[in-house]
Amino acid sequence: EEITRKVSIGPTRLGHPCFYCNKDIKLANFTIKQGEQIMFNSVEEVNGTLTVNCGVVRDNQSHSFTLPLSQEGEFYECEDDHIYTLKEIVEWKIPKSRNRIVKFTNMLHTWDSSNPLPENFDGCLILAPIYEVQGVMKFRRDIVHILSDLDIEVIDVTDSYDISCFLQPLSMEDVFERTSKEFPMVAEVIEGPTGRQQPYNLLCPGKEIVIHKKYQAKRILASEIRSDSHKRHFLIPASYKGKFKRRPREFLTAYDLEIARSDKEQLHVVATKAFDSPHAELFSVSVGDQFLVQQRQTGEVIYQGRKKVIDVLACEQILSEAYKKVLLPMYMEGGFVEVIHDKRQYQLSELCKEFRLPFNVKVSVRDLSIEEDVLAAMPGLQLEEETTDSYLLISSAGDPADSWEIPVYRLNMSVQLLSKSVAETVSSPTRTIVEEISEEQYYMVRRFENQALHPPPRPPKKPTTLESKPLLTLAERSVSDAPHAVKLHLGNYDPLGTQAGIDVYIFLKNKGHIVPFASTFGGEHLCASPLMC
Template structure:
């Protein structure tokens, strides 16, 4: 039977059930990275933690995730009443009676034959009326193996053009090899041979375009200065971005908040002359060397120094790192281990370019007040706050689609595992267009933590010194208890002993009575003589 190459076919849902979510992930006809491509239902009611999923609800498999405890989870979308959707996480070990739902998606012959999961399934021709008969595709000719030679491999080459004029040989390049090409190789047309598997690092629209067989335009490749940024945790959770230095929006600085003296020290080491205001009262702890701080007091960080702290009962003095700050006309010493609540004092209301801000010390808290006009939609505009954490240099390949050659996005070489080949197709323009570059890329939490694994870790704050143990001469004597307290406590113990029974030694022990409200935690313990007298009374 002959079909046009561009004909599409619908997948026929199987009647056999899946027993676990893990079976669905492993046996579903398309990869989990094909977002929204597999829908299923459960015939029985499911309970996940405190959430109950009714039987018969349709679930669409979106992606795979790994929890912090190492448990593998499947993120699924559920459509409720009034077409309202919600996402839930299902553990792969979840058991039930799951059935595949019929999908309206059409597959081309190339997609079917290039997938080992699809090639063994049944299809119907979407162009035929009444859905058509069931079809199973089998290749007539199939390449048994594809050998890829690294571009750096030294081989003996023999010209076989005359014998094999109908064959076209391609040279696959990884992203690293593309980035190593000379500048005169660009711009050029390229075809994606193997797209990136799954989407673990990017939350952006261009990633979905990196599919096998897709034509792209490669404009240039160069090291680019990028800024890693994050937002405070909000309703949508914490968001992460990498921003190019060419970002055209304007920002205002926001006052930073600090939760300890050590954080003040780190900030002051990068921004000398740091001034803060105390936002929460701190009581004085003399033996720890911590002074009292009142709300509204203004502090200016001066320097860090080592100071003697009161010694222990052996009389040995201890050296403690302290931050010297100016408070009005006096200098005070704040131990680095001291907790506190401070907010930075800012005196300007100026709008800054991103390049001006990164020339100073990072991190900085900012708010975008003017969007980048070169972007169709600036994802940073409207965010309540943005923290510019650090800068790094990344090799980027400037890319666009042939349908929109002037709208470019940058592919980070280190974070994309894909292969391409250069083609001889003509560039989609007669005259080089003015390029509009996506300068903001939203990344995932996994990208954020994987990046920090590659760079040096942030210094941990110094350990809190042990509290000084007062000598025996300094220990205050406890005041004698009043007659009423002693009598009340003795009566409580006597009442407990009266309730005991000699014949019930193997039963459960009666709970201890609660201490009186006006008695301290130093409980009364009857002497041996008193216990003997009590037993005689029994």
């Protein structure tokens, strides 16, 4: 019960805090283990008793259960490494009347001259919220902002006044949290959204609208293809009627070729970067070589005088009059560009069904139902992933059949509910928009999607004979020697019980590139996350 009072629990992923208990919690047919992460999803009333819908994940399987508010125990909030905006931390991640310690990141925002933090600041921040009271005056149609520490006396006169005389503004989030039984509802726009695009330009203050229902809808997250960092990002509805043609994809490693490989058609690529194989059994690539990607398999190479089995990518090299089977190491760092033979035009739904995202396209036929199709002006788009978000279906009170879909969490708009009845008359197809989102909103959308995380490719193991050299510290190695590999022998520290020392190979690169890192335990490779050098 204390958790539900102190922490926001709501319908979004931000409203799903995670806690753990310092002791086992035994339920009727389920036991929550000590220290196991419990996700709080929602608060509901079951048979007259308030309960919290919870979930735990075990062996990649999700298990759902409920806990009564009377459940006792010492609960601690779990740490996470997600990125949050300041608004999200204040609204969802700071318990009421509490402070919050956070780590600052400038990944999503470049400070201007007004940066309040010291130069190269890399510490933690204590966030102490300063609250503001939002009030309304009788018969006024706007919102008054009052500082909570204003030194005035306040008298509660609630019982003496009719609350219905006052404006009661609701945000889109507030409306979405209403139960499904309360829809449809009539509302008056108090503060409208900014934007010239329909229906935003129609939602001006004083406009009466009908909010028909709430639901989850799918979108395709897409980004403009361009060489600089000023990419534009879009959320494309499945109802988009434009047509697309395929654009070539670029691949940095042989591992990426394996991920993009499809059973429906053979992947045809041209090498844009040379690669000198460290093993005679594997193929050395020259710029301009063309390949048909076949499949991943294993192959034998001679490494330090001994046979070793490694993962390779089998391809067919396209020669002038023949095909030659070659093997590329999976860790190969190179460059490839796709050769497109398909001239067909696709609907968005066909692309998502037939091909694996991410996928490169260009609009070949614009959506004629849109007054200004912003996607048609893009030189190329990368369809990145399918997302799901919360939407409200609205229409003008004067024309309930002309309905629009509006996003809940990206639309700064407030309304007041009116005590008017409305019949459900939506019959025509729902009108949707291609929504352009900011860089910050783009990362906020991406961070919650369950992406298929693939391990990084293995670094090359060149069969070189190492002479006996004195051991050096990393500080004693000149940075000007990079790129090079350094071997760190860490004695007999053996967490995996292999009864062998550990050789750690770190491959350094200039210019701040992300490079793979791997260590060997008793001859077996264990890949860790990419490091930033």
